[in-house]
Amino acid sequence: MTHVSIQELTKVYPGATEPSLDRLSLEIPTGELTALLGPSGCGKTTTMKMIAGLLEPTSGDVCFDGRSVLRDKPENRGVVMVFQNYLLFPYMSVADNVGFGLKMRKTDPAEIKRRVGEMLDLVKLPDLGDRKPSALSGGQQQRIALARALIVQPNVLLLDEPLSNLDAHLRFEMRDLIRSLQQEMGITTIFVTHDQEEAVVLADRVALILDGQMKQYEKADVFYKRPVDEATARFFGGHNFIPGHSNGRAFDCALGKLVLPEGAKSGAGKLTFRPENVRIGHDADGENNLDAVIEDIIYLGTQTRLKLRVGDTALEAVVNPNEIENHPKGGNLPIHMPRTTLWVIE
Amino acid sequence: MGKEPLGIRSFRVLTGAVLITWLILPLVPLAIWSFAKGWFYPDILPRNWSMRAWEYAMSDTAGVLDSLWLTIWISLVATILSILVGVPAGRALGMYKFRGKEIVELMILAPTIVPGIAVVLGIHSIFISMGLTNSVEGVILVHLIPTLPYMVLVMAGVFANYDPAFEAQARSLGASPLKTFWYITLPAIRPGIIVGGLFAFLVSWSQYILTLLIGGGRVETLPLLLFNFATSGRNDITGAIGMIYILPGIIILLLTAKHLSGRSGAVGGFGQI
Numbered sequence: 001m002t003h004v005s006i007q008e009l010t011k012v013y014p015g016a017t018e019p020s021l022d023r024l025s026l027e028i029p030t031g032e033l034t035a036l037l038g039p040s041g042c043g044k045t046t047t048m049k050m051i052a053g054l055l056e057p058t059s060g061d062v063c064f065d066g067r068s069v070l071r072d073k074p075e076n077r078g079v080v081m082v083f084q085n086y087l088l089f090p091y092m093s094v095a096d097n098v099g100f101g102l103k104m105r106k107t108d109p110a111e112i113k114r115r116v117g118e119m120l121d122l123v124k125l126p127d128l129g130d131r132k133p134s135a136l137s138g139g140q141q142q143r144i145a146l147a148r149a150l151i152v153q154p155n156v157l158l159l160d161e162p163l164s165n166l167d168a169h170l171r172f173e174m175r176d177l178i179r180s181l182q183q184e185m186g187i188t189t190i191f192v193t194h195d196q197e198e199a200v201v202l203a204d205r206v207a208l209i210l211d212g213q214m215k216q217y218e219k220a221d222v223f224y225k226r227p228v229d230e231a232t233a234r235f236f237g238g239h240n241f242i243p244g245h246s247n248g249r250a251f252d253c254a255l256g257k258l259v260l261p262e263g264a265k266s267g268a269g270k271l272t273f274r275p276e277n278v279r280i281g282h283d284a285d286g287e288n289n290l291d292a293v294i295e296d297i298i299y300l301g302t303q304t305r306l307k308l309r310v311g312d313t314a315l316e317a318v319v320n321p322n323e324i325e326n327h328p329k330g331g332n333l334p335i336h337m338p339r340t341t342l343w344v345i346e
Numbered sequence: 347m348g349k350e351p352l353g354i355r356s357f358r359v360l361t362g363a364v365l366i367t368w369l370i371l372p373l374v375p376l377a378i379w380s381f382a383k384g385w386f387y388p389d390i391l392p393r394n395w396s397m398r399a400w401e402y403a404m405s406d407t408a409g410v411l412d413s414l415w416l417t418i419w420i421s422l423v424a425t426i427l428s429i430l431v432g433v434p435a436g437r438a439l440g441m442y443k444f445r446g447k448e449i450v451e452l453m454i455l456a457p458t459i460v461p462g463i464a465v466v467l468g469i470h471s472i473f474i475s476m477g478l479t480n481s482v483e484g485v486i487l488v489h490l491i492p493t494l495p496y497m498v499l500v501m502a503g504v505f506a507n508y509d510p511a512f513e514a515q516a517r518s519l520g521a522s523p524l525k526t527f528w529y530i531t532l533p534a535i536r537p538g539i540i541v542g543g544l545f546a547f548l549v550s551w552s553q554y555i556l557t558l559l560i561g562g563g564r565v566e567t568l569p570l571l572l573f574n575f576a577t578s579g580r581n582d583i584t585g586a587i588g589m590i591y592i593l594p595g596i597i598i599l600l601l602t603a604k605h606l607s608g609r610s611g612a613v614g615g616f617g618q619i
Binding site for chain 1: 514517519521525530534
């Protein structure tokens with residue numbers, strides 16, 4: 001049960017001119033599961049290592065429950081980091097791996113044995129204790145690495161790309177396992193990932209880091225509905241950015257005058273909306289109706305991506321394949337955009 | 347092993363036979379001499395056999411056993427010191443990039459290139475001024491010059507293929523730096539330590555010039571004793587001491603055949619950095 005507070009955390013590696021992480025501040029409430037999301041090399045793993053005490057920050061502070069932990073050695077922080085490639089100790093059996101943290105804490109061997117058994121049950125691999133890590137599959141190694149971390153009941157759990165090395169069908173199993181264990185034990189958990197899907201699927205809240213700086217820290221759905229800027233929207237698969245001018249109620253641009261939702265920004269900016277929120281057909285009330293031409297149709301199996309043009313403005317839409325069946329390439333397509341799906345960014 | 351063409355197969359058998367002959371054959375006369383009571387041309391084998399040379403070698407008066415224990419002691423301490431220096435040095439060379447690394451590598455390798463006799467006279471005068479000559483300690487210290495390059499080389503190869511993230515993982519799980527070394531680092535580098543240590547032991551074991559000059563003849567290791575008997579024409583006793591002298595080499599070869607085959611990656615040298 002630990003509230004993690006990261007304050008102006010900065011890391012400049014020796015010899016580097018640009019900081020790998022630039023004044024990152026983040027408050028992670030007790031027991032929450034937070035994702036640090038960003039492209040590779042954006043400073044996510046650096047942040048994790050600094051929280052774990054494996055790397056010294058250039059400046060800034062890491063506090064647990066209001067107390068700075070920078071002077072605490074990694075073994076005394078109550079933080080366990082699970083690395084992306086699991087790092088199971090190859091010279092030890094699976095059971096010895098899981099029990100390693102307890103052994104380091106000088107726990108009684110009988111007690112270690114009992115708790116290792118419990119932990120292996122919890123990750124649903126009760127019979128693998130005697131094996132060597134090399135005899136396990138990737139998914140099994142991942143679960144053992146998780147068991148090895150959780151057995152010491154850390155205050156803070158750090159996961160480096162926890163799902164990225166797993167097959168699609170294992171991902172959801174692992175996601176459910178991580179979430180249920182994390183909720184059950186109430187461990188404040190931070191994980192890093194470059195995959196926005198992984199972040200959205202697993203985390204309570206997502207912190208997006210681009211170029212060493214935090215862009216936005218919100219519940220996952222906000223990144224889709226209310227991105228803070230174009231880079232953020234693009235990272236989450238946004239394609240439509242139309243320059244124009246907002247008066248807070250309507251947006252004046254090449255598409256015409258579109259009605260905005262409440263709380264939209266005023267002034268010069270860009271209108272953005274998700275491709276999947278473009279509706280086919282005109283709205284009965286005549287709000288935000290447009291007439292588009294279909295430039296291209298890209299069939300993606302469960303959905304279809306449309307490249308549209310309204311006047312001289314290119315748009316992208318993602319629709320259900322059935323909706324587009326009778327509309328050939330090059331034809332006209334009436335569309336509308338519900339006002340709640342629109343958003344204005346700078 | 348699948349089927350291979352007859353030509354390659356017979357070539358392999360032939361080279362194997364040549365290698366074994368080359369290594370074993372010179373030892374045969376040595377072994378025969380140690381049991382011979384005179385062995386003269388044109389006899390193929392000695393006419394009379396005797397255990398005399400062995401009895402003498404094992405007696406208290408000959409000093410062979412004292413010399414054996416002294417040699418083992420010197421080589422053992424030199425090996426342990428080589429490990430203590432070679433592991434951290436190998437880690438630095440294998441894992442980190444730093445300014446002047448090439449020069450440091452060259453300096454460490456230098457003793458394997460420069461003949462010992464060329465430098466030992468200079469070392470001798472320095473050791474005299476430090477009062478280290480004519481002592482076992484001085485001999486052990488000077489043995490480190492040829493043993494260290496092998497130890498550092500082997501460890502640099504081991505650490506070049508070593509992932510320090512395992513150590514970070516252990517720390518994160520609550521292990522102190524000392525426990526991390528004991529439970530994580532040591533098991534990973536153990537084959538390298540064994541191979542490098544055995545190299546160091548053998549190199550120290552076979553030192554002659556360094557021991558002679560720095561020990562001043564008072565530190566009489568097995569090679570010195572062997573040389574005395576060899577030059578005095580006692581072929582039977584030379585044979586017996588020679589057999590004792592090659593024993594560690596054979597034992598080590600048998601023990602490490604697995605590690606030396608190259609598959610374990612213990613012997614990498616700077617080539618893998």
